[in-house]
Each structure stands twice: as C-alpha cells, then as structure tokens.
Amino acid sequence: MKINFIKNKLKTLLCLVLVLTCTFCIFSPISAFAEKSLEELRDEYEKIEENIRENQQNLNEVQGEIKDNKTKLDKLNSEIDDIQAQVDILGNRIDILNGDISELNGSIKTVTGEISEINSMIAQIEAQITEGEILIAETREQVLMRIRENYMLGGGSTLELLFGAEDITSFLARKELVDRVSEKDTKLITELTSDLVELNSLETQLESEKLELQGKRDKLDSDMSTLTARQDDLQSSMDVQEAKKKEATKKYEQVEDILEQLDEDSEEYKAIIKRQEEERKIIEAQIDAYIKEHGSQVGDTPDEEYNNDGDMLWPVAGKTTMTAGYPAYSNGNAHWGIDICVVGATGGTRDENGRSYSLGKPFRAAQGGEVIIAANDDNWNYGFGNYCVIDHGDGTQTLYAHAQTLYVKKGDIVQKGENIGAIGETGNVTGPHLHFEVRVKRGDSVSRVQPLDYVKKP
Numbered sequence: 001m002k003i004n005f006i007k008n009k010l011k012t013l014l015c016l017v018l019v020l021t022c023t024f025c026i027f028s029p030i031s032a033f034a035e036k037s038l039e040e041l042r043d044e045y046e047k048i049e050e051n052i053r054e055n056q057q058n059l060n061e062v063q064g065e066i067k068d069n070k071t072k073l074d075k076l077n078s079e080i081d082d083i084q085a086q087v088d089i090l091g092n093r094i095d096i097l098n099g100d101i102s103e104l105n106g107s108i109k110t111v112t113g114e115i116s117e118i119n120s121m122i123a124q125i126e127a128q129i130t131e132g133e134i135l136i137a138e139t140r141e142q143v144l145m146r147i148r149e150n151y152m153l154g155g156g157s158t159l160e161l162l163f164g165a166e167d168i169t170s171f172l173a174r175k176e177l178v179d180r181v182s183e184k185d186t187k188l189i190t191e192l193t194s195d196l197v198e199l200n201s202l203e204t205q206l207e208s209e210k211l212e213l214q215g216k217r218d219k220l221d222s223d224m225s226t227l228t229a230r231q232d233d234l235q236s237s238m239d240v241q242e243a244k245k246k247e248a249t250k251k252y253e254q255v256e257d258i259l260e261q262l263d264e265d266s267e268e269y270k271a272i273i274k275r276q277e278e279e280r281k282i283i284e285a286q287i288d289a290y291i292k293e294h295g296s297q298v299g300d301t302p303d304e305e306y307n308n309d310g311d312m313l314w315p316v317a318g319k320t321t322m323t324a325g326y327p328a329y330s331n332g333n334a335h336w337g338i339d340i341c342v343v344g345a346t347g348g349t350r351d352e353n354g355r356s357y358s359l360g361k362p363f364r365a366a367q368g369g370e371v372i373i374a375a376n377d378d379n380w381n382y383g384f385g386n387y388c389v390i391d392h393g394d395g396t397q398t399l400y401a402h403a404q405t406l407y408v409k410k411g412d413i414v415q416k417g418e419n420i421g422a423i424g425e426t427g428n429v430t431g432p433h434l435h436f437e438v439r440v441k442r443g444d445s446v447s448r449v450q451p452l453d454y455v456k457k458p
Contacts, residue, residue: 283382302393337437385426
C-alpha cells in the first residue's frame with residue numbers, strides 16, 4: 001500500500017501551505033510618504049511663484065524709471081532669493097519623491113519575488129493534490145477489491161452497502177462495513193478517511209491562498225501605477241527645478257554685468273561681493289554636510305579599485321600658473337582653494353587675440369576615487385558653476401569647479417590622472433580657470449585645507 005506515501009505527501013503539502021501563510025503574514029505593505037508634505041511644498045512654491053509674478057509685473061511697469069544700480073540690484077537680488085527658495089523647495093520635493101520611488105521599487109521587487117515563489121508553490125501543491133487523489137483512488141479500488149472478495153466468501157450484505165452509499169466517504173463511514181472487514185482493512189479505511197479529510201482541507205486552504213495571491217497581484221498593479229505617477233512627478237519637478245536654476249543664472253549674469261560697471265569702492269560693489277561671499281558659504285556648508293554623511297574619513301582604507309597611492313597629482317597637465325591661492329584672495333576675501341590657469345609660451349594666460357589658453361583644456365583627477373557630487377548643468381550653483389567632488393577613500397576629498405563641462409557623473413570611479421572635465425568659466429568667475437580644493441574629514445568635522453600640502457606645481 002501507498003498510504004504512508006500519501007501521508008508524507010500530505011505533510012509536505014501542509015508545510016508548503018504553512019510557508020505560504022507565513023509569507024503573507026510577514027509581508028508589510030509599502031509605507032506611503034506623507035502626501036501632506038508634498039502638498040505643503042507645492043503650496044509654498046505657488047505662493048512664491050505668485051510673489052515673483054507680482055514683482056515682475058511691478059518691475060515691468062517702472063522699468064524705464066529705474067536709473068540707479070542700487071535699485072536694479074535690489075530688484076534682481078529679490079528675484080534671485082525667490083527663485084532660489086523655489087529651487088530649494090523643489091529639491092525637498094525631489095528628495096521625498098526619490099525616497100518614495102525607492103520604497104516603491106523595493107516593495108515591487110519584494111512582491112514580485114513573493115508572487116513568483118507563491119506561484120511555484122501553488123503549482124507544486126496542485127500537482128501533489130492531483131497525485132494524492134490518484135493514490136487515494138487506487139486505495140479505494142483496493143478496498144473495493146477486498147469487499148468483493150468478502151462478498152464472494154458469503155458477505156452478501158456488503159455489496160448492498162456499497163451500492164447504497166452516496167459516495168466513498170459515506171460508504172467508508174458505515175460502521176457495519178468496518179465490522180465485516182479484517183483488522184488490516186479497518187486500519188486502511190481509517191487512514192484513508194483521515195487522508196480524505198486532510199486533502200479536502202488542503203484544497204480549501206489552497207483556494208484561500210489563491211485569493212490572497214490575487215490580492216497581492218492587485219496590490220502590485222496598484223504599486224506599479226503609483227510608481228509611474230511618482231516617476232512622472234519626479235521628472236516634472238526636476239524639469240521645473242532645472243528651468244528655475246537657469247532663470248536664476250540669468251539673474252546672476254545680470255548682476256555680474258552691473259558689477260563690471262561699478263567702482264570697487266562703491267557701496268553697491270561691496271554689497272554684491274558680500275552677498276557672493278554669503279552664497280559661497282551656503283554651498284560650502286552643503287558640500288561639507290554631504291561629505292560628513294557620505295564621505296570617507298581619515299583612517300579609512302581606500303577601495304582597491306581606486307588605486308590610491310597616497311600621492312596626489314597636479315590637476316592640470318602642461319604649463320600652468322596660479323592666479324589665486326589659499327586661504328584668501330589678494331583683497332583679503334576668503335578663498336578655500338587655488339585657481340589654476342593654463343599659460344602660453346610667454347607665460348601669459350591669453351594669446352595675442354585675447355583668447356584664453358585655459359578654456360576647454362582638460363583637467364584631471366588628482367587621485368583615484370569615487371565621484372560623490374557632480375553638477376554639470378551650466379548653472380550658477382552658488383558661484384561654483386559646473387563642479388564635482390571626488391572621495392579618495394582615505395578621508396580626503398578634492399573639488400573641481402567652474403568647468404566648461406564634466407566628463408564624469410556621480411557614482412563614477414575615476415583613476416589618478418584621468419581627465420574628468422574641461423576648464424571653463426561657469427559660475428562666479430572673472431575668466432576661465434580651474435578652482436581646486438582639498439577637504440579632509442576627521443570624525444564629524446570637515447576641514448578645507450591648503451591644497452599645496454597635497455599637490456605640487458610641476
């Protein structure tokens with residue numbers, strides 16, 4: 001007999017069902033990000049947008065009457081502040097949406113894997129149920145054979161019981177039959193009856209699991225729809241933010257045009273320079289905060305793929321000169337890096353036609369590492385223009401600013417001496433050059449240090 005085999009199969013099936021049940025129990029639905037936060041950001045953005053429209057309308061009405069630079073600068077700075085506030089709001093919105101998308105992607109990946117596993121389990125269960133039913137049918141046939149044998153030996157009433165039963169279960173349940181068969185048949189019938197009950201229960205439970213699986217599939221479809229909406233929202237927010245950055249950059253360029261017309265001793269000139277210093281502090285703090293959270297620190301061992309040999313390379317090949325040093329400009333204003341220009345045969349930074357030798361020339365990674373920040377959008381970026389930061393894995397990070405373009409993006413692994421961009425004049429500059437910094441993270445502090453302690457001019 002195969003009754004033990006049937007029992008083992010049923011135990012296996014029940015274990016699979018238990019796994020399925022546990023799978024459903026431990027699954028936690030995605031945690032929705034607070035729509036209220038997104039709505040609040042949208043409302044705040046719209047209020048600023050309305051303020052910008054009103055200011056622009058007022059400015060257009062009196063444009064011809066504005067004669068002095070101070071009034072023009074006040075208007076431009078007010079617009080820049082409003083636009084930058086919108087850029088920051090959009091940045092917060094993008095962060096929320098990115099987190100939302102990451103959560104949804106994780107949920108979808110989990111559910112997709114579970115659905116695949118559950119489908120596989122259901123296929124196994126259904127196959128084993130079919131096999132079990134076949135085995136039970138074979139056992140039933142053996143019982144009937146024994147009844148026939150008993151009948152042939154004179155048990156006439158047994159056949160009547162058999163034909164009078166509505167189904168095998170009710171037939172087996174009749175005590176009169178059990179009394180007519182041998183002890184071995186009694187045990188067989190008892191086990192078969194138990195197996196039938198378990199099999200019926202298993203089929204019922206399987207139907208329930210299928211319904212739950214359908215619920216998971218419906219949830220997955222809903223998550224996919226939500227993900228698509230979030231991705232559309234993210235792209236829209238990024239597009240608007242990019243447009244706002246370009247709008248702010250045009251305003252900055254207008255300020256720069258006015259700056260060139262001002263006397264360096266004028267109050268307006270000093271006010272612009274002071275404002276630019278304050279803006280530079282903002283991006284310095286943002287970069288430091290990012291390094292604190294994501295950067296390596298002194299004492300860390302660089303990844304092998306960085307090939308960090310501990311000796312930095314001068315970031316611009318060929319003949320160069322320094323036009324500004326660390327830690328201040330010649331006028332005393334803070335300058336936390338060095339400015340490097342390419343020079344010609346005579347030592348000048350421009351040729352006889354006034355063209356810069358630096359513009360478009362490549363600059364390189366001072367050491368191998370990972371690009372952890374990269375802004376390559378041709379925008380002002382608080383004066384840095386196109387810039388990137390490389391983490392070298394040992395607590396040192398190098399910054400390269402004012403690029404015409406970057407050849408790298410965030411997450412790229414670069415090697416020492418690899419060209420990572422072209423020298424430009426994006427952001428707050430008086431001419432094409434590479435602004436180069438070295439920062440060091442020790443514990444929770446980030447210091448901007450003397451680059452000439454790490455690189456030597458060739």
